[in-house]
Amino acid sequence: MKHYHYIFTGSGLSALMTVYEMVISGKFKDKNILLIDENPKKTNDRTWCFWDEKGLYDTMAFAKWHSAWFKDKSFERELQLAPYLYKMIKGLDFYNLVFEVITKESNIQFVNQKVLDFKELGNHCVVKTEVESYTCNQVFNSVFNPELVKSQSKYPFLHQHFIGWFIKSKEAVFNPDCATFMDFSVKQKGNTRFMYVLPTSETEALLEYTLFSKELLPRKEYETEIQNYIQKLGITDYEIIEKEQGNIPMTCYPFWKHNSKNIINIGSAGGWTKASTGYTFKNATKKSKALVQFLSKETDLRKLHKTNKFWFYDLLLLDILDKKNEVGSTIFSSMFRKGNSTVIFKFLDEETTFWEDLQVIWKCPKGLFIQALITRIFRF
Numbered sequence: 001m002k003h004y005h006y007i008f009t010g011s012g013l014s015a016l017m018t019v020y021e022m023v024i025s026g027k028f029k030d031k032n033i034l035l036i037d038e039n040p041k042k043t044n045d046r047t048w049c050f051w052d053e054k055g056l057y058d059t060m061a062f063a064k065w066h067s068a069w070f071k072d073k074s075f076e077r078e079l080q081l082a083p084y085l086y087k088m089i090k091g092l093d094f095y096n097l098v099f100e101v102i103t104k105e106s107n108i109q110f111v112n113q114k115v116l117d118f119k120e121l122g123n124h125c126v127v128k129t130e131v132e133s134y135t136c137n138q139v140f141n142s143v144f145n146p147e148l149v150k151s152q153s154k155y156p157f158l159h160q161h162f163i164g165w166f167i168k169s170k171e172a173v174f175n176p177d178c179a180t181f182m183d184f185s186v187k188q189k190g191n192t193r194f195m196y197v198l199p200t201s202e203t204e205a206l207l208e209y210t211l212f213s214k215e216l217l218p219r220k221e222y223e224t225e226i227q228n229y230i231q232k233l234g235i236t237d238y239e240i241i242e243k244e245q246g247n248i249p250m251t252c253y254p255f256w257k258h259n260s261k262n263i264i265n266i267g268s269a270g271g272w273t274k275a276s277t278g279y280t281f282k283n284a285t286k287k288s289k290a291l292v293q294f295l296s297k298e299t300d301l302r303k304l305h306k307t308n309k310f311w312f313y314d315l316l317l318l319d320i321l322d323k324k325n326e327v328g329s330t331i332f333s334s335m336f337r338k339g340n341s342t343v344i345f346k347f348l349d350e351e352t353t354f355w356e357d358l359q360v361i362w363k364c365p366k367g368l369f370i371q372a373l374i375t376r377i378f379r380f
């Protein structure tokens with residue numbers, strides 16, 4: 001069996017970002033690293049958007065916006081995003097960048113194989129794929145196992161699920177300088193449902209019909225809603241250039257409890273997805289850096305995780321949406337109606353002080369959160 005220092009089971013966003021950080025740090029040249037994925041990562045399987053003020057991955061950004069609409073049935077507000085920019089990165093551009101870098105590193109290899117199992121055996125780990133088995137010192141796993149979350153009831157498990165159409169219209173109806181972050185004016189039907197619009201020119205945009213809820217919809221329902229929205233925008237003639245679909249876990253389940261001395265869960269499988277929004281890209285930039293810094297000093301992977309106050313805030317929101325899925329638009333609207341958008345984005349980035357947290361939380365419907373807090377205290 002071939003032996004490696006590190007094996008990455010799954011080589012998507014979190015694994016590639018971690019390996020990229022390892023290469024940039026220059027501290028892992030003496031480590032043999034194997035990346036395994038069942039998918040060769042040669043197609044554009046997703047687009048990532050995130051707000052950022054530090055120029056992260058700027059050179060590969062496919063589109064950028066300085067402002068974004070927030071809308072519901074009763075109001076609309078154009079949020080000025082400065083000092084942030086809202087950015088879009090194509091998955092394939094990111095995969096290509098990282099693979100270009102790692103193919104120059106003789107200590108890093110990639111194999112296109114399906115992982116069947118991995119386990120820790122004393123001081124080493126064994127990873128079994130459909131093709132062969134490998135041993136290594138440590139495993140970084142990003143293969144998400146939904147059964148872990150489904151088999152418990154202490155932490156709610158919702159999904160951010162959507163279908164997106166990238167369209168080109170005959171009519172010039174879009175403003176490429178302004179995205180639509182959340183448009184809750186669509187019928188809620190007992191859920192938290194919104195449209196998300198990312199225009200890249202006056203005639204081109206990605207439109208996603210999105211829900212934060214427990215149950216997925218039949219494909220036709222997302223697509224009918226996208227068609228209705230396109231009609232509402234006044235578009236009569238358009239073509240669909242690309243489609244995408246996603247189902248992102250929204251949960252505060254403590255994935256890190258499954259970490260061991262030599263196995264760590266990363267990405268969505270490790271709780272890197274922001275539970276209250278489904279955003280993962282920005283978190284992954286921070287968590288992968290922290291992981292790589294940790295590895296240059298420590299070896300016991302159980303020591304990395306630290307729970308913070310934002311985990312608890314997210315838990316309260318998910319507790320509410322789990323029981324009363326229809327109130328999502330009321331909660332987000334109360335935050336965005338008058339709130340300072342810079343502070344809200346900083347809060348969602350988990351970078352606010354307690355005083356700034358209060359500025360955001362104070363705008364939310366207090367009764368719902370107090371009730372959720374009391375119920376949660378009795379569930380711990």
Ligand SMILES: Cc1cc2nc3c(=O)[nH]c(=O)nc-3n(C[C@H](O)[C@H](O)[C@H](O)COP(=O)(O)OP(=O)(O)OC[C@H]3O[C@@H](n4cnc5c(N)ncnc54)[C@H](O)[C@@H]3O)c2cc1C
Nearest residue numbers: 010012013014037038046048049115246267268279280281
């Ligand atoms: C369509 C879509 C759009 C998204 N948009 C955004 C966004 O705009 N902003 C944002 O912040 N987040 C977004 N997300 C959420 C999140 O950023 C992504 O899901 C992100 O890719 C998660 O990173 P990860 O490393 O956890 O998982 P992945 O990137 O999915 O990596 C896991 C890898 O494991 C591989 N794998 C799975 N099972 C096996 C197996 N048995 N053997 C071998 N390999 C296996 C998969 O092929 C995959 O490459 C989006 C997600 C999707 C699906």
